[in-house]
Amino acid sequence: MKLHRVLQSQGFGSRKGCIARVRAGAVAVNGVVCDDPDAEVDPDGLELTLDGVTWPYREKAYVLMHKPAGYECSHHPSHHPSVFALLPPELVVRGLQCVGRLDQDTTGLLLFSDDGQFIHRMISPKKGVAKVYCAVCAEPVSDATLDALRAGVRLSDEPAPIAALACARLDAHTLRLTLAEGKYHQVRRMVAAAGNHVDRLHREAVGDFALPADLPPGAWRWLDAGDLKRLEQPWRSATS
Ligand code: URA
Numbered sequence: 001m002k003l004h005r006v007l008q009s010q011g012f013g014s015r016k017g018c019i020a021r022v023r024a025g026a027v028a029v030n031g032v033v034c035d036d037p038d039a040e041v042d043p044d045g046l047e048l049t050l051d052g053v054t055w056p057y058r059e060k061a062y063v064l065m066h067k068p069a070g071y072e073c074s075h076h077p078s079h080h081p082s083v084f085a086l087l088p089p090e091l092v093v094r095g096l097q098c099v100g101r102l103d104q105d106t107t108g109l110l111l112f113s114d115d116g117q118f119i120h121r122m123i124s125p126k127k128g129v130a131k132v133y134c135a136v137c138a139e140p141v142s143d144a145t146l147d148a149l150r151a152g153v154r155l156s157d158e159p160a161p162i163a164a165l166a167c168a169r170l171d172a173h174t175l176r177l178t179l180a181e182g183k184y185h186q187v188r189r190m191v192a193a194a195g196n197h198v199d200r201l202h203r204e205a206v207g208d209f210a211l212p213a214d215l216p217p218g219a220w221r222w223l224d225a226g227d228l229k230r231l232e233q234p235w236r237s238a239t240s
Contacts, residue, residue, distance in 0.1 A: 003029065004037035010057065011094030012050060026050060060115040061096055062228060063087070067110040067203075068217035073101035080104045086218050087112070099123060100131070100182040108133075108203035109211040111223075111231070121232060122206065125181035130165055130235035132205040133187050135175045138197040145194040149177065153193035158183070162190065165235055176204075180235065208233040 007018035007027065021027055022037040028049035029041055046057035067073075071083045084092050091112070099111035100123045113119055121127050146169060152161030166178040177187055188198045204211055209230040215221065223231070 001041060001043055002037065003027070003034060003039045003041050006041055006043060006046070006057065007048065007050075009094070010048065010055060011090035011092070012048075013093065021050065055090070058222075060118070061091060061094060061113060062115065062118065062223040063091065063096065063112040063220055064211075064215075064223055064227070065110045065112065065220040066211060066215045066217050067102055067107055069105050069107050072104045073098045073110065083110060087220055102203060103185065103188075103201070106201045106203065107217065108201075109206055109209075110203070111206065112220075118228075123182055127232075128180055128234040129207045129232060130178050130180060130205075131182055131203060132210075133177045133179070134170070134202045134204050135177055135187055135191060135198045136200040137173050137175060137191060138199050139195075140172045141169045141175050141196065145191070145196050146175075148194035149175075149190060153190050155183070155186075155189050155193060162186075164190070166237065178235065207231040207235075 003022055004015060004018040007013070007021070008015055012018050012021065019037040023035055025033055025035050027034060029039070030047050031049065043057045043059070048055050048057065065083065065086060067083060070080050071086065072078070072080045073083050075082060075084060083098065087096065095114045096112040097114065097119060099113055099119050102108070102110055111122065122129055146167055149164045149167040152163035154161050164177050165180050168176045170176055175191070177190070179186060187201055191198045207230055209227055
């Protein structure tokens with residue numbers, strides 16, 4: 001693959017821009033400066049260095065973020081800054097998308113990728129990848145609310161009641177809710193339909209992958225092969 005094409009695929013700019021950066025001597029391939037944009041490079045194990053930053057080549061990008069409150073999961077936010085503003089521009093240019101959305105005031109585990117098939121597998125209800133939320137509620141969580149969430153609640157635009165895969169009271173006002181899908185405002189609407197109100201919402205985990213405790217709000221990191229395997233793990237009730 002030609003060097004300028006590799007650079008473009010990784011989000012380093014337009015074809016013209018990538019060619020210019022290589023010609024200017026600003027790109028190192030596996031640690032050695034290369035000023036020929038048409039040089040053939042092997043993407044396997046390739047490391048590119050630009051502006052002093054080294055980027056391993058990735059055919060597809062898989063990223064997680066600890067989403068802070070006050071950010072919208074949209075490239076065109078209306079009232080708040082975009083979560084994409086928290087990522088390096090290279091990742092945005094190469095076309096990363098949110099893997100499902102979180103509301104602007106929801107915090108926690110948010111995934112991004114440019115792999116359409118991966119995104120589909122993660123959000124399709126048929127794949128059964130669980131999303132685990134911690135919801136702080138306005139009123140004490142009653143047994144009736146827990147029973148309703150487990151049995152299934154009616155949401156206005158849904159043909160059938162929707163039940164949580166699992167539901168537990170963590171303290172008087174806090175619920176842990178595990179869902180198989182990610183419909184619009186689903187947790188807030190389900191809790192409202194069960195007679196309470198969500199004041200604060202945080203996504204703790206997707207599949208068997210929990211938000212790393214050492215990742216501060218607003219920070220991101222790459223997902224590795226082990227992370228991806230845990231993410232795609234279908235929900236099993238014994239481990240919930
Ligand atoms: N359910 C909600 O209501 N909001 C979110 O952000 C995620 C799930």
